[in-house]
Amino acid sequence: MATNTEKIVVQIQIKGQRDLDKLGVKTDKATKKVGGLNKSFVKMAAGVLGAAAAFRTISSIIGKSIQTFKDFEFQMAKVKAITGANRTEFLLLSRTAQELGRSTFFTATQVAELQTNYGKLGFTTDEILNAQEATLALATATGSDLARAAIVAGSAVRGF
Numbered sequence: 001m002a003t004n005t006e007k008i009v010v011q012i013q014i015k016g017q018r019d020l021d022k023l024g025v026k027t028d029k030a031t032k033k034v035g036g037l038n039k040s041f042v043k044m045a046a047g048v049l050g051a052a053a054a055f056r057t058i059s060s061i062i063g064k065s066i067q068t069f070k071d072f073e074f075q076m077a078k079v080k081a082i083t084g085a086n087r088t089e090f091l092l093l094s095r096t097a098q099e100l101g102r103s104t105f106f107t108a109t110q111v112a113e114l115q116t117n118y119g120k121l122g123f124t125t126d127e128i129l130n131a132q133e134a135t136l137a138l139a140t141a142t143g144s145d146l147a148r149a150a151i152v153a154g155s156a157v158r159g160f
Contacts, residue, residue: 068109072097075112082119089125096129104136110146111136117150121158131157 076097080090093115101108114135118128131153139149 072109075109079112079115082116083125085125106146114146114150117147118154121154
């Protein structure tokens with residue numbers, strides 16, 4: 001017959017095995033939860049990287065827009081200084097440069113360069129406004145830039 005000590009040892013082994021089995025089940029659950037947590041961290045990291053890339057793109061676009069605006073404003077300041085246009089004339093020159101920049105192949109800054117070159121050749125505001133569209137057509141037809149087309153056309157007109 002088994003002694004009390006043997007019975008206690010068997011009971012401890014059985015209870016110990018059950019406790020170990022429960023611990024194994026709990027460990028498996030915890031391991032699965034940690035795996036899910038790792039997947040969540042990976043998704044979160046991908047989201048943060050995506051947001052950083054979007055922010056970088058938006059910053060680049062805003063930076064380019066600001067630079068374009070600065071370039072146009074600087075060129076228009078040159079137009080005003082060279083032509084000596086009054087406030088009304090300057091606003092008209094600026095408005096037409098912006099309009100032609102929106103409606104043609106050329107940018108508003110390029111149109112402002114055209115205006116600057118005509119101003120350097122002594123053209124008045126009205127003469128510049130009247131010559132702009134023809135100069136755009138000349139530049140398009142010859143494949144040259146607007147500033148160069150303005151110099152060529154303006155010099156030819158002033159030559160007569």
